[in-house]
Amino acid sequence: MATIVCEGLTKRYGAVTALEALDLTIAHGEFMVLLGPSGCGKTTTLNLIAGLEEASAGRLLFDGRDVTWLPPHRREVAMVFQSYALYPNKTVFENIAFPLRLRRTPRAGIERAVRAAAEQLEIAHLLDRRPHQLSGGQRQRVALGRAIVRNPAAFLMDEPLSNLDAALRLSMRSLIKRLHHQLRATFVYVTHDQAEAMTLADRIAVMRGGLIQQLDTPEGIYERPANLFVAGFLGSPPINLIEGRIEDGAFRRAELRLPAPRAEPGREVVLGLRPEDVEAPAPHLIPLAGRVELVSPLGSDTYAEVSGPAGTSLTLRVPKGWRVREGEGIEVGVDPARLHLFDRASERRIA
Numbered sequence: 001m002a003t004i005v006c007e008g009l010t011k012r013y014g015a016v017t018a019l020e021a022l023d024l025t026i027a028h029g030e031f032m033v034l035l036g037p038s039g040c041g042k043t044t045t046l047n048l049i050a051g052l053e054e055a056s057a058g059r060l061l062f063d064g065r066d067v068t069w070l071p072p073h074r075r076e077v078a079m080v081f082q083s084y085a086l087y088p089n090k091t092v093f094e095n096i097a098f099p100l101r102l103r104r105t106p107r108a109g110i111e112r113a114v115r116a117a118a119e120q121l122e123i124a125h126l127l128d129r130r131p132h133q134l135s136g137g138q139r140q141r142v143a144l145g146r147a148i149v150r151n152p153a154a155f156l157m158d159e160p161l162s163n164l165d166a167a168l169r170l171s172m173r174s175l176i177k178r179l180h181h182q183l184r185a186t187f188v189y190v191t192h193d194q195a196e197a198m199t200l201a202d203r204i205a206v207m208r209g210g211l212i213q214q215l216d217t218p219e220g221i222y223e224r225p226a227n228l229f230v231a232g233f234l235g236s237p238p239i240n241l242i243e244g245r246i247e248d249g250a251f252r253r254a255e256l257r258l259p260a261p262r263a264e265p266g267r268e269v270v271l272g273l274r275p276e277d278v279e280a281p282a283p284h285l286i287p288l289a290g291r292v293e294l295v296s297p298l299g300s301d302t303y304a305e306v307s308g309p310a311g312t313s314l315t316l317r318v319p320k321g322w323r324v325r326e327g328e329g330i331e332v333g334v335d336p337a338r339l340h341l342f343d344r345a346s347e348r349r350i351a
């Protein structure tokens with residue numbers, strides 16, 4: 001296990017700043033997910049931690065020890081890539097055994113470690129095969145096995161599941177979560193998939209443009225997004241964002257009026273309402289009415305595109321048991337405590 005500390009970690013490629021003075025502490029045994037759109041600096045961060053790239057500025061500490069200039073093989077971290085990076089001519093056994101052969105581990109030790117990892121990953125029956133005789137999911141298990149036998153202080157994973165189909169991604173996600181519980185090692189995991197981030201992470205660092213936008217638990221990020229970018233990036237279907245102004249302790253946009261007691265008057269704001277934060281109307285809820293334009297039944301849930309008050313277009317989750325039809329009216333209730341409010345200019349959360 002290792003605590004990983006990034007202190008002002010910066011990476012420039014010529015004029016491009018891929019990572020801007022990143023401060024991040026990853027605790028012993030923590031599952032940290034770096035989440036963000038393409039080009040936000042996730043892979044750069046992981047490569048710097050692995051030692052595959054050199055920092056332009058800043059420091060990297062493992063358990064208090066400065067490793068900024070240590071070569072990758074002396075960092076005791078294991079990297080797992082999207083592409084698996086297996087040796088095509090070696091068997092599964094030899095692929096997993098490879099790092100131990102490099103270390104000149106005695107044969108009995110190799111045999112024991114490879115078998116144990118293969119059992120853990122449920123690929124013990126595949127040890128004699130070669131990579132081309134395996135499915136994508138099995139190949140990724142081999143890559144994980146090769147990482148496990150090294151017994152590293154930290155596992156670094158760069159989009160390890162993105163080459164797999166949806167069903168397999170789900171089962172591999174569970175496997176990785178189980179491995180984290182069993183191994184009790186520090187995991188740093190890069191993805192642009194919000195569902196993967198939410199289900200795996202102890203904490204998520206949401207990144208954009210080489211900067212961390214928010215660092216919090218999955219619940220914290222979802223319930224209290226720090227800014228408009230984070231609010232829009234997490235949630236499927238995405239959060240409804242409505243521009244308006246604060247007047248008399250309320251959010252106002254034409255005839256639409258919602259309580260916003262904590263915001264200062266005159267402020268230009270954006271109101272956030274998650275599609276699932278509506279329910280059947282009730283006395284303690286604010287009524288919200290509109291016309292159903294489109295119904296999307298997804299099996300477990302049904303969503304409606306609704307033309308709402310003040311020219312808004314909203315996506316709402318239809319309350320359980322309701323039947324809604326396109327072209328008809330709909331009225332739901334909104335709990336004011338579930339609304340999000342952001343400053344329009346700074347895009348930061350107000351309440």
Ligand SMILES: Nc1ncnc2c1ncn2[C@@H]1O[C@H](COP(=O)(O)OP(=O)(O)OP(=O)(O)O)[C@@H](O)[C@H]1O
Pocket residue numbers: 013016017018036037038039040041042043044045192
């Ligand atoms: N070797 C390089 N030379 C020049 N620019 C680079 C290099 N590697 C990365 N960059 C730039 O640095 C920025 C961050 O890249 P990085 O790969 O860390 O992003 P990412 O969030 O991992 O994206 P993706 O999900 O697409 O892999 C991008 O603007 C990218 O174009």
